[in-house]
Amino acid sequence: MIRKALFTLTFIAIVVPAISFAQVNDQISVSTDPINPGANQSVTVTLQSYSLDLQSSEIDWSLDGKRMKGGIGNNTFTFTTKSIGSPSTVSVTVIPIGVPQITKTITINPMSVDILWQATDSIVPPLYKGKAMPTSESQIKFVAIPQVQTAGGSLVASSSLIYDWKENYISDQSNSGYGKDFFITAMDYLNPTKDVSVSVGTRDGGTATDGTVEIKPINPEVLWYASSPLYGPLFSAALGDSYTVAGNETSLVAMPYFFSPSNPASNLLSYAWQINGTAVDTPTIPNSLYLHRDSSSTGSATIDLSISNTTKLFQEATTHLNLLLQ
Numbered sequence: 001m002i003r004k005a006l007f008t009l010t011f012i013a014i015v016v017p018a019i020s021f022a023q024v025n026d027q028i029s030v031s032t033d034p035i036n037p038g039a040n041q042s043v044t045v046t047l048q049s050y051s052l053d054l055q056s057s058e059i060d061w062s063l064d065g066k067r068m069k070g071g072i073g074n075n076t077f078t079f080t081t082k083s084i085g086s087p088s089t090v091s092v093t094v095i096p097i098g099v100p101q102i103t104k105t106i107t108i109n110p111m112s113v114d115i116l117w118q119a120t121d122s123i124v125p126p127l128y129k130g131k132a133m134p135t136s137e138s139q140i141k142f143v144a145i146p147q148v149q150t151a152g153g154s155l156v157a158s159s160s161l162i163y164d165w166k167e168n169y170i171s172d173q174s175n176s177g178y179g180k181d182f183f184i185t186a187m188d189y190l191n192p193t194k195d196v197s198v199s200v201g202t203r204d205g206g207t208a209t210d211g212t213v214e215i216k217p218i219n220p221e222v223l224w225y226a227s228s229p230l231y232g233p234l235f236s237a238a239l240g241d242s243y244t245v246a247g248n249e250t251s252l253v254a255m256p257y258f259f260s261p262s263n264p265a266s267n268l269l270s271y272a273w274q275i276n277g278t279a280v281d282t283p284t285i286p287n288s289l290y291l292h293r294d295s296s297s298t299g300s301a302t303i304d305l306s307i308s309n310t311t312k313l314f315q316e317a318t319t320h321l322n323l324l325l326q
Contacts, residue, residue, distance in 0.1 A: 114146075117142045265285060273305055
């Protein structure tokens with residue numbers, strides 16, 4: 001009986017260390033900040049464990065096979081990634097007290113994604129060189145332009161990647177998925193700031209990158225332009241607050257900027273004209289005004305115009321033009 005008891009105790013002493021090591025190894029995690037690093041970006045790698053005292057452990061870090069730092073409790077390591085398609089391999093060896101050493105290895109292959117956007121229903125003049133900006137309830141289209149490479153260095157087609165779109169930090173599963181490299185949404189008048197982000201990865205989950213963009217709406221506005229019988233509206237130069245009229249006839253165009261829809265003659269836009277404080281009928285072309293005066297009259301006149309979208313809140317603007325009659 002005595003021999004049997006001794007044999008049992010010896011057997012337990014041999015088995016327990018192997019089980020303990022497996023549990024400790026599984027409970028050491030490696031994280032990076034940022035989670036999906038881009039090219040030439042500073043990255044911090046951090047070790048964490050809920051069952052092992054890392055502060056008393058000897059920790060050695062290597063980058064691409066070269067030892068970089070080591071010491072007691074060194075549970076973080078910071079380095080700079082390479083260019084797109086050039087992976088970096090980080091290895092860390094942890095030597096706890098009384099426990100066999102543990103080695104973790106991660107490979108970071110930097111990728112990137114740019115997000116382009118446009119307000120698809122925002123009014124701007126023809127040949128406008130600026131960007132059509134969003135206002136309250138404008139529709140915006142976001143397009144992801146990823147640069148993701150395989151281990152062999154070839155560029156992965158954007159249509160072959162998986163996209164996870166988030167709007168104001170909430171994932172939109174219906175508009176995410178394989179090949180969905182664009183995302184369409186609208187500005188919300190209750191939440192003026194729109195944060196849109198996308199995470200892009202390969203089908204096998206081997207590489208990933210993410211990007212984000214913040215959009216803030218602006219107020220729509222109205223600018224005045226002179227109109228030539230030969231050339232039409234002269235959109236090259238706005239008139240400002242006053243305009244000198246030398247002849248008997250003049251044509252003016254009030255150009256609404258950044259309203260929706262993109263057609264200034266749309267029946268969704270309401271125009272209210274006044275001349276010298278008196279309301280006048282909206283012209284056939286609602287943003288164009290033709291004026292004729294007696295050649296002997298001089299002085300000044302005022303034109304006021306209010307434009308509003310009848311279906312969208314806060315899409316409205318007013319403008320005032322002072323005419324100097326010579």
